[in-house]
Amino acid sequence: MDLSRKTCTPCQGGVSPLTFGEAEILLSQAPGWRLWENGTRLERRFEFQTFATALAFVNRVGDLAESEGHHPDIRFGWGYANILFYTHKIGGLHENDFIMAAKVNELYTDEYSAV
Template sequence: MTLNQEDCAACHAEAPQVAPEELAELIQQIPEWQPIVVDQVMRLERIFIFRNFRLALTFTNRVGELAEQEGHHPEIVTEWGKVTVRWWTHAIAGLHRNDFICAAKTDAVLVD
């Protein structure tokens, strides 16, 4: 099963963060995403480029719908022709498998 076919699992403060070996494996499935550290918290980031603001806003709304369906919410910055999406799990202040699932589903939203 590919990541975008999985569903997010309920996550709590005691859930484990993705181990370095798992990170290396999972990131291969979402090659356009970059692991970054912001405020000492690892996150997944991807910048999407669009021809205009309307397309960027449409994509933003689709990612918002995905987030609601999964019960997992990213940081989304929408600008003219550009959307930056960052996934991480607030409850554990780092990356969980859910973040990789949602990143893969975000890629699928772009294709649809």
């Protein structure tokens, strides 16, 4: 199933994070994202023409995160937004992180990629 069509499931902890190999397999469904910190984090930089466009995108990502109950770390400024996902309760990556990455990609493609 396409990750962007899935919904995040609550993670209560007590589950193992994805292995590096498992994360690499899911990464193929999240174009533009990269694994870092030994495969425990998922990050992507998005670029924009203006600060206002970056801010609007970040606000949409925030709305998505609230609706899914899975929140990224976000850094942004003039012309960029860096989005970082990992599941804090397990100290690594979960399928939820890749679901969110795929959904964030759709936000960018749908509205901001023409900038």
